[in-house]
Amino acid sequence: MIKIEHLKKAYPNITPLQDVNTEIHDGDVISVIGPSGTGKSTLLRCINLLEKPTEGRIWVNGTEITDPKCNICKVRQKMGMVFQSFNLFGHLTVIENIMLSPVDLLRKSRQEAYDEAMRLLRMVGLAEKALNYPDELSGGQKQRIAIARTLAMDPDIILLDEPTSALDPTMVGEVQAVIRDLARTGKTMMIVTHEMNFARAICNRVFYMDEGGIYEDGTPEQVFDHPVKEKTRRFIHRLKVLELDINSKDYDFLGMAGEISTYCNRNQIPPRMASRIQLAFEELVQQALIPSLESPIIHTAIEYSQEEQATKMTVQYNGPQADLTRSGDELAQAVLKGAAAEITYNTQEDRDMANQVVLTVRS
Amino acid sequence: MRKWVALALVLMLALAAALPLPAESSAQEGIFTSLWQLNGKRIGVQVGTDYELLVEKLLPEAEISFYNSYPDLAAALETNKIDGFPGDEPVLKFMAAEDSQLAVLPEDMDPVEMACVLPRSESGRKLAEELNAWIVSAKESGEMDEIAYKWIEGPESEKTIPDYASFPAPKGTLRMVTEGAYTPMNYFRGTELVGFEIDMAARFCEAGGYGLIIEVMNFDAIVPAIQAGKADFAAASFIIEEERQESVVFSEPYIQCGTMMAVLKGAQGESESLSFWEGIRSSFNKTFLREDRWILFVNGILNTLLITALSMLFGTALGFGLFMMCRKGNRFANAVTGFATWLIKGMPMVVLLMILYYVVFGNVAISGLMVSVVGFSLTFGASVFGLLQMGVGAVDKGQYEAAYALGHSDRRTFYKIIHPQALPHILPQYKGEVVSLIQSTAIVGYIAVQDLTKMGDIVRSRTYEAFFPLIAVTIIYFLLEGLLGFLISRINVSIDPKKRSRERILKGVKIHD
Numbered sequence: 001m002i003k004i005e006h007l008k009k010a011y012p013n014i015t016p017l018q019d020v021n022t023e024i025h026d027g028d029v030i031s032v033i034g035p036s037g038t039g040k041s042t043l044l045r046c047i048n049l050l051e052k053p054t055e056g057r058i059w060v061n062g063t064e065i066t067d068p069k070c071n072i073c074k075v076r077q078k079m080g081m082v083f084q085s086f087n088l089f090g091h092l093t094v095i096e097n098i099m100l101s102p103v104d105l106l107r108k109s110r111q112e113a114y115d116e117a118m119r120l121l122r123m124v125g126l127a128e129k130a131l132n133y134p135d136e137l138s139g140g141q142k143q144r145i146a147i148a149r150t151l152a153m154d155p156d157i158i159l160l161d162e163p164t165s166a167l168d169p170t171m172v173g174e175v176q177a178v179i180r181d182l183a184r185t186g187k188t189m190m191i192v193t194h195e196m197n198f199a200r201a202i203c204n205r206v207f208y209m210d211e212g213g214i215y216e217d218g219t220p221e222q223v224f225d226h227p228v229k230e231k232t233r234r235f236i237h238r239l240k241v242l243e244l245d246i247n248s249k250d251y252d253f254l255g256m257a258g259e260i261s262t263y264c265n266r267n268q269i270p271p272r273m274a275s276r277i278q279l280a281f282e283e284l285v286q287q288a289l290i291p292s293l294e295s296p297i298i299h300t301a302i303e304y305s306q307e308e309q310a311t312k313m314t315v316q317y318n319g320p321q322a323d324l325t326r327s328g329d330e331l332a333q334a335v336l337k338g339a340a341a342e343i344t345y346n347t348q349e350d351r352d353m354a355n356q357v358v359l360t361v362r363s
Numbered sequence: 364m365r366k367w368v369a370l371a372l373v374l375m376l377a378l379a380a381a382l383p384l385p386a387e388s389s390a391q392e393g394i395f396t397s398l399w400q401l402n403g404k405r406i407g408v409q410v411g412t413d414y415e416l417l418v419e420k421l422l423p424e425a426e427i428s429f430y431n432s433y434p435d436l437a438a439a440l441e442t443n444k445i446d447g448f449p450g451d452e453p454v455l456k457f458m459a460a461e462d463s464q465l466a467v468l469p470e471d472m473d474p475v476e477m478a479c480v481l482p483r484s485e486s487g488r489k490l491a492e493e494l495n496a497w498i499v500s501a502k503e504s505g506e507m508d509e510i511a512y513k514w515i516e517g518p519e520s521e522k523t524i525p526d527y528a529s530f531p532a533p534k535g536t537l538r539m540v541t542e543g544a545y546t547p548m549n550y551f552r553g554t555e556l557v558g559f560e561i562d563m564a565a566r567f568c569e570a571g572g573y574g575l576i577i578e579v580m581n582f583d584a585i586v587p588a589i590q591a592g593k594a595d596f597a598a599a600s601f602i603i604e605e606e607r608q609e610s611v612v613f614s615e616p617y618i619q620c621g622t623m624m625a626v627l628k629g630a631q632g633e634s635e636s637l638s639f640w641e642g643i644r645s646s647f648n649k650t651f652l653r654e655d656r657w658i659l660f661v662n663g664i665l666n667t668l669l670i671t672a673l674s675m676l677f678g679t680a681l682g683f684g685l686f687m688m689c690r691k692g693n694r695f696a697n698a699v700t701g702f703a704t705w706l707i708k709g710m711p712m713v714v715l716l717m718i719l720y721y722v723v724f725g726n727v728a729i730s731g732l733m734v735s736v737v738g739f740s741l742t743f744g745a746s747v748f749g750l751l752q753m754g755v756g757a758v759d760k761g762q763y764e765a766a767y768a769l770g771h772s773d774r775r776t777f778y779k780i781i782h783p784q785a786l787p788h789i790l791p792q793y794k795g796e797v798v799s800l801i802q803s804t805a806i807v808g809y810i811a812v813q814d815l816t817k818m819g820d821i822v823r824s825r826t827y828e829a830f831f832p833l834i835a836v837t838i839i840y841f842l843l844e845g846l847l848g849f850l851i852s853r854i855n856v857s858i859d860p861k862k863r864s865r866e867r868i869l870k871g872v873k874i875h876d
Contacts, residue, residue, distance in 0.1 A: 050764055077770030087765035091783045091860035093868055101769045104779070110871035131868065133861060146765075153769060 001026045001188055002047060002157070007056035009042050016042045018212025020056070024190070029183045031199035031220070032192045034209035035235060040192045043209065044159045047190070048072075048079050061156065077105055080150030084162040086142040088134035094121070094145050095130040098152045106153070113152070120148035124178050140171030144178050151182075158182070160191040169265045194266050196239050197306060200224055208232045239266070246285070246298040253286055260302065267304045269311065273363035277302065277311055280339040280359050284315060284325065287332040293319050297353060310341075311361045316353040323347075325357055394629035395447065398470040401425060401624065404446035407436045411583035413604050414449045417473050417622065432544055432582065432820055437462060438829035440627060451475070451600060452621040453515045453559075457546045459625065462827040466628040476616030477548075479564075480597040482589050483612050490537070490595060491612050497567050498615040506566070511618055514547045514559040524557055527565040532574030539564050540594040540811065543579035544824030548600045551821050553654035554662070560598035563617060579821075580731070580811035584717075586611060588811070591721040646831035656822050663818030664839060666732065670804050670814065671847070674739035675797060681740055682747025686755075689748075690777070704745040712742065713806050720810040731811035739800060746796045754789035755781060783860050790855045797851060798844045805840075815839060 007020040016039030024030065032040045045051040047058060049065055049072050057066045065075050089097050098117035102108040108116075121127040124144040134142055143163055150158060163179065164172045176198050183189060183202040193199050199206065199220065206223040208216040208231075216223055216232045227233045242263040244256050257278060264274035281300065290296055297318040304311045317324070323345040326333060337343070340359040347354050395401060403424040408414045410429050418425050428445060430436045436448040441464055449472060450458075459465045479494060481487040501507040513521055541549040541560060549558040556577055568575040580588060585597050589611055596614075603613050651657045688696045707715065716738045724734055758781050766776040808817035819836035826832065856862060 048768055050767060073770045073772050075770075076768055079768075081765075081768035083761060083765065083768075085761050087759070087761035089762060089765070089780055089784075091780075096868060100779070101771065104775065105770050111873060114869070114872040114874075131865060149769070 001028070001061060003059040004047075005057045007043075007046060007058060008054045009039065009046055009051060010054045015212060017046070017053075020213050022207070022214055022217065024188065026188055027186050028205055029189045029203045030191070030205045030207060031203040032190060032207045032209060033194070033196070033199065033223075033235070033239075034207075034215070038209040039212065040209050041161050043207075044081075044161050044190060044192060047157075047159060048076050048081055050081075073105075077101075077153055078156045080153060080155035080158045082143070082146050082150055082158065082160040082163045084166050086134070086139070086146045086166075088142055088146055088149070090134055093131050093133055094126070094137070097134070097145060098149045101149070102152050117148070117152055120151050121145075123151075123181075124148050125174075138171060139167045140174045143167065143171075143175045147175075147178055147182070155187070157188045157190070160189065160193075162192050162194070165194065172265070172268075194239075195268065196224060196236075196266070197268055208235065210235070240303060242302040244300040244302075246290075246296060246300075249290055249296060253282075257281070263302065264304075267306075269304050270363045273309075273311060273361055276339045276361045276363070277313065280313060280336060280361055283332050283336040283339065284357065284359070287329075288324050288327050288336070289315070289317050292324050292327045293317060299353060309363060313340075313359040313361060315357045315359070316351070317355050317357075318353045319355070321347040321349070321354050323357075324355070395468065395626045398422075398468050398472065398624050401447050401626070405444070407439050407445035407448040409433065409436065409448075409450075409582065411586070413602065413606070414622070418449060421472055432542075432824065433458065434544070434820060434823035434827060434829070437465065437625075437827050438823075440465070440625065441829050447624050447626040449622055449624050451477075451548075452623050453547055454545055454600070455623050455625045456515075458827055459628075461546075461825075464628055465625050465827070468624045468626060470624070471621035472624065473622040474619060475602045475622055477600050477618050477620070478603050478616045479614040480586065480589050480599075480601045480607075481595070481612040481614065482592055483610065484592065487595070487612055491614055493571060494567060494596070495615040497570055498617050501563075501566070502617075507563070507617060510559060510562050510566070514562065522552075522557065524562045525565040525569055527568060527575040527577075530565075530569055530574050532572070534572040536574030536576055537568055537596065538594040539575060539577045540580055540585050540588050540597045541577060541599045542582045542585065544582075544821050545600055546825060549598070550825055551656075551659060552825075553656065554658045559618070560600065564596075564598050578731075578811045579813055579817070581808045581817075584809045584811075587717065587721055591725045593721070593725075593811075643831075646826075646828055647835075649826045649828060650822055650832050650835055654825075656825075659818045659822060660815070660835075660839065663813060663815035664843070666807075666813055667801065667804055667815040668843065670732065670735045670739060670807065670812070671797070671801050671843075673736045674743050674800060674804075677736065677740035678743025678800075679747050681744030682751060685744065685748050686751040690755075691773075700748065704748055707741050707745045712738070712803050713809055715742070716806065716810050731807065734810055735804065735807045735812050739804060742803075743796065743800055747793070750789045750792055750796065751785070753792075754785035757788050758784045783858075786858055787855070790851065790858075794848050794851045794855075797847050801840060801844055801847065 002024040004020050004022050007017055009015070009017040016037065020043060032043065034040055042051055046053050047060070053066060057064055059065070060075055060079065063070060063075055065072055089100070092100065095114065095117055098120060099110065099113040102113040102116065103110055118127060118130065121130055124147060126141055126144055126148075129137060129141065129145070134145070137145065147163075160179065164175050167175060172195075176195070179191070180202055191199070191203070203220055206218060206220050207214045208223055208227070210231050216227060216229050222228075223232060224236055227236050242259060244259065260278055260281060261274070264277065269277070285298060285300065289298055299316045301314045302311060325336065325343055325345060339361065341362045342360040344358045346356050348356070398421070402422040404426070406418050406422065406425045406427050407430050408418065408427055410431055415427055418427055430439060430448075433450065433454065436445070437458060439445045440448060447468075452471070455467045459467050481491045481494070498507070541556075543549055543551055543556055545558070547558055549556065549560045551557070556579065561577065564577070565575060578594060582599060585599055586607070588594055589597050601607070601613070603616060607613070651660065685700050689700050716735065719738050720731065720734045762780055762784065763776060766780045771779070804814055805816040807814050808820065813821070815836055819832045823829075823832045
């Protein structure tokens with residue numbers, strides 16, 4: 001379906017894609033993951049030529065789109081794209097956004113296009129917004145409309161470029177539900193995403209991108225659970241485990257709270273558990289450990305397990321061997337106990353940080 | 364509503380500024396009775412004349428400032444900006460007769476001779492010989508004196524000129540230029556161009572077997588027009604002078620007269636003092652009704668509107684075309700357009716018009732009106748180009764990407780997606796550009812176009828009303844700007860995609876639930 005050979009994309013000061021070679025088969029649902037700046041979006045945008053490749057060749061359904069004589073408009077009509085920033089046409093109503101391309105490009109009658117558009121709107125649950133303008137909709141609604149607009153062209157391939165990254169956490173679910181349904185229809189899809197569990201649920205293939213190309217390519221089980229290569233392993237670990245290091249009393253508490261919140265969103269931790277994790281971190285680290293330690297060195301690791309519906313927070317700290325979970329005032333202790341289901345303390349002298357507290361947070 | 368209040372305020376201020384000034388000024392300054400009292404005083408001189416040298420010679424300590432026309436000089440005198448200005452004897456006498464505040468000092472500063480001006484070309488010299496022979500014979504036969512008497516001292520009823528438009532023209536038609544604002548030498552009576560020089564030129568053409576076409580332009584633009592061959596000769600009270608002889612040919616002089624100095628009359632307060640409304644009514648009468656002068660204004664408005672409308676049309680097309688050429692980032696087109704817009708926008712409009720009229724179209728028989736349209740189309744096109752760049756640049760680039768990704772071609776993307784979203788950004792400023800376009804057309808008098816401003820000047824040169832015609836012209840400009848602004852606002856409403864009706868959005872669709 002799509003064949004890519006020696007694809008290179010270079011900008012004046014950065015080369016996100018050095019050498020990409022792969023083949024994408026009919027019906028593949030591919031998640032593209034990887035650290036930022038490794039060319040995930042660039043790869044997607046090269047496939048429909050929104051970015052012009054510097055070198056290399058790409059075939060789509062047997063047509064070489066990197067050939068200068070290729071009519072890219074025709075190819076793009078069969079290849080939908082969903083953007084991070086929705087890009088609905090601001091001067092047109094929802095229904096016109098969806099009808100425009102089938103009428104103009106596929107020469108469908110307005111009636112036919114309208115009926116199909118209404119069917120798609122019902123599918124994404126937004127039929128009553130047909131005559132609204134995009135700026136009257138929420139982000140999640142806009143993205144669902146954008147997906148319906150893409151589907152109206154009945155594409156063979158759908159490229160989704162971080163479709164939920166620009167959304168409020170409360171709206172991620174509605175868009176993911178639509179994409180999940182889409183993946184079941186057997187259409188070929190490529191999706192750039194950071195949500196591992198979502199990716200695992202919908203895709204049959206994962207590209208981990210790094211070092212200017214597809215670094216590891218495999219099934220979700222293989223890439224997420226048993227990655228072969230070192231960089232993949234570290235990245236997957238980072239997706240799964242959030243590690244926070246504190247080396248001074250004046251550390252950036254709000255910054256860390258933000259990282260925890262991002263981690264919770266990305267792993268779709270239920271809101272109740274997420275707020276408990278925040279609470280436990282604040283009470284233990286900010287209220288109990290920081291005031292008690294003279295020059296604190298604290299390492300925190302947070303790991304969520306979907307199967308067990310629980311989050312393990314491991315906190316190690318320096319100083320004399322002492323269980324400091326009880327050092328805060330009574331209120332803080334009560335809050336900490338309320339937030340964490342289990343609290344255990346142990347100590348080991350030969351470690352850098354002698355003390356370790358393990359908290360288990362459930363929803 | 365607020366707009367009307369603002370407009371009313373402006374008008375009231377203008378009227379208030381116009382009326383009560385002269386009484387004060389004459390009270391504080393001395394009254395001049397002799398030319399020599401003016402040494403060290405402020406003297407106004409018309410641009411394009413050589414009175415500057417004369418004033419420097421006779422009144423070496425005088426402070427000289429320059430004005431464009433005699434109505435301007437009269438206005439400057441009445442508002443105490445200057446203490447006097449020199450002029451030709453018959454003209455100043457007419458001014459003094461019309462304007463109760465003016466007086467003419469008795470001294471003749473310099474007896475001068477007036478002559479026609481012709482180009483220094485082969486044909487110019489040939490025509491000069493013919494003209495000279497006629498002038499000499501007309502002087503000998505007494506015809507010239509008869510013309511002079513008729514226009515300078517004769518009764519109004521006898522001031523007629525031959526119907527030069529219907530001369531049979533066996534030897535071709537001559538093009539003459541004049542100022543049209545210099546009573547009694549050349550001026551407008553109603554819509555008709557008359558005066559000593561018009562009469563004389565018509566008689567010469569009739570005798571010589573020529574047809575005659577007369578064009579009117581600002582005085583300081585006449586010599587360049589002759590040099591560029593835009594006209595065959597000029598009769599606009601030019602005084603024979605050595606320096607000018609280097610650039611043009613003078614004919615035999617056709618009249619001799621003195622050079623006098625106009626100053627404020629001392630005791631005008633007693634003569635008549637009109638109430639505010641009576642003053643306005645009298646001014647209105649003189650400016651619009653007497654001699655059917657309103658027709659001049661109507662013609663001026665039509666010319667101004669024509670230039671504005673055509674320049675808008677062609678300028679918009681030009682700016683749009685340029686934008687479409689440069690949009691794809693063609694380096695060459697961009698560089699050329701960038702340079703051209705920089706050049707056009709940086710050049711004073713008068714200079715651009717002069718260059719077009721005398722240099723670019725110097726040898727082409729093209730009317731000043733068309734040259735104005737070309738000039739203003741260029742500047743307006745440059746503005747439209749800039750507006751489009753700004754408006755289209757304001758549309759998010761995601762809109763392009765979404766359209767391309769759906770399979771729309773580049774052209775379709777621009778017209779269907781980008782352009783409709785850019786227009787609402789552009790139109791309010793487009794309206795501003797149109798208003799400034801109307802205002803900037805006021806200078807076309809330099810290339811022989813009789814627009815609204817020029818018509819106002821022509822009427823001022825007859826009534827010597829300092830301000831009323833200016834204010835009237837201003838109000839008319841306001842009305843024109845309001846009218847065009849209103850039309851563009853209507854367009855704005857009709858192209859705003861968000862103001863479409865449900866029926867238009869769902870055109871061609873039957874809704875069944």
